[in-house]
Amino acid sequence: MAPARCPLSDSRPSMSSALLASSLTSYSEKKDRSCLSQKFHDRPVRMAEIAVVFDFDKTILDCDSDDWVVDKFGLSEAFDRLRPTLPWNSLMDRMMMELHSRGKTVEEIADCLKEAPLHPKIVSAIKSAHASGCDLRILSDSNVFFIETILRHHGIMDCFAEINTNPGSVDAKGRLNVSPYQDFYHLSHGCKICPANMCKGAVMDKIRSSASAEGKKRFVYVGDGNADLCAGMKLEEEDVLLPRKGFPVWDLICRNPTLVKARIREWTDAAELETVLLNSVDALGRLENGNAKAIRPIPVACKFQTSLLDAAPKSPTVRREPEPCSSVV
Numbered sequence: 605m606a607p608a609r610c611p612l613s614d615s616r617p618s619m620s621s622a623l624l625a626s627s628l629t630s631y632s633e634k635k636d637r638s639c640l641s642q643k644f645h646d647r648p649v650r651m652a653e654i655a656v657v658f659d660f661d662k663t664i665l666d667c668d669s670d671d672w673v674v675d676k677f678g679l680s681e682a683f684d685r686l687r688p689t690l691p692w693n694s695l696m697d698r699m700m701m702e703l704h705s706r707g708k709t710v711e712e713i714a715d716c717l718k719e720a721p722l723h724p725k726i727v728s729a730i731k732s733a734h735a736s737g738c739d740l741r742i743l744s745d746s747n748v749f750f751i752e753t754i755l756r757h758h759g760i761m762d763c764f765a766e767i768n769t770n771p772g773s774v775d776a777k778g779r780l781n782v783s784p785y786q787d788f789y790h791l792s793h794g795c796k797i798c799p800a801n802m803c804k805g806a807v808m809d810k811i812r813s814s815a816s817a818e819g820k821k822r823f824v825y826v827g828d829g830n831a832d833l834c835a836g837m838k839l840e841e842e843d844v845l846l847p848r849k850g851f852p853v854w855d856l857i858c859r860n861p862t863l864v865k866a867r868i869r870e871w872t873d874a875a876e877l878e879t880v881l882l883n884s885v886d887a888l889g890r891l892e893n894g895n896a897k898a899i900r901p902i903p904v905a906c907k908f909q910t911s912l913l914d915a916a917p918k919s920p921t922v923r924r925e926p927e928p929c930s931s932v933v
């Protein structure tokens with residue numbers, strides 16, 4: 605059985621230190637948490653104009669929730685064997701069917717999810733951003749059962765105004781059904797970055813539209829994967845993208861920073877994400893207050909590749925890879 609795979613021990617290839625230093629700002633603006641919290645509460649109206657959209661797996665959660673359940677229930681071999689024959693989302697539904705056939709209950713699946721690693725710093729960051737008045741949303745290719753189970757367990761479910769993900773529901777027989785966000789058997793989104801069941805860029809457009817209608821002016825996006833770049837490419841110059849350092853979205857940006865119009869702040873782990881996230885929304889609040897220098901522009905210095913698809917990283921130790929639209933079965 606393969607061990608559970610968590611990103612912090614992942615040894616995927618990444619860019620050289622010199623290149624990274626030239627392409628992304630190193631975030632050294634460590635601020636005192638209590639000062640930040642006080643600043644938030646000084647400007648509740650402006651903070652309400654900021655929407656923060658989080659990826660879930662390897663961003664809020666420290667590992668991939670699908671991998672976690674598959675590995676913990678001993679389904680790794682079956683998953684890897686069927687992987688070439690099914691899209692990821694359909695394969696997860698197959699795995700849930702397998703668990704049901706083995707007599708595993710949804711309560712056991714929920715208990716497994718509650719053990720998945722979610723750092724306390726992530727919880728405090730989410731609670732602080734929510735308390736400041738920011739509009740928090742999730743955009744994930746996991747499923748609603750997994751995400752809600754984990755968020756409730758950590759007491760942060762109510763911090764989020766919206767969860768955009770694949771449906772996941774329990775039927776009358778007690779079997780968890782996972783289905784695609786988009787019915788890709790009948791409608792292709794046409795995006796070559798994202799898996800067939802969900803184009804994060806297209807969903808980001810919807811989020812942007814609905815949030816803007818509610819008065820949101822600035823967006824922060826946090827993520828780690830290839831599809832998070834698709835969402836990040838929907839950000840405007842005044843927005844902020846927070847890519848996880850050393851992960852696919854960060855590799856792609858390093859190779860072609862011009863893909864993203866938004867300001868970029870990298871982060872490595874939960875503690876750094878808390879600092880970067882709270883400083884970013886604080887800076888956006890100052891920006892809204894007319895201080896255009898609140899966030900420094902990012903030097904764009906590593907344009908050695910222009911093709912996004914050419915730049916797609918090879919990550920042999922990671923299960924979740926981009927699926928071309930033609931992979932629809």
Ligand SMILES: [Mg+2]
Pocket residue numbers: 659660661662663827828829
């Ligand atoms: Mg992710």
Ligand SMILES: [Zn+2]
Pocket residue numbers: 795796797798802803804805806831834835
């Ligand atoms: Zn896409």
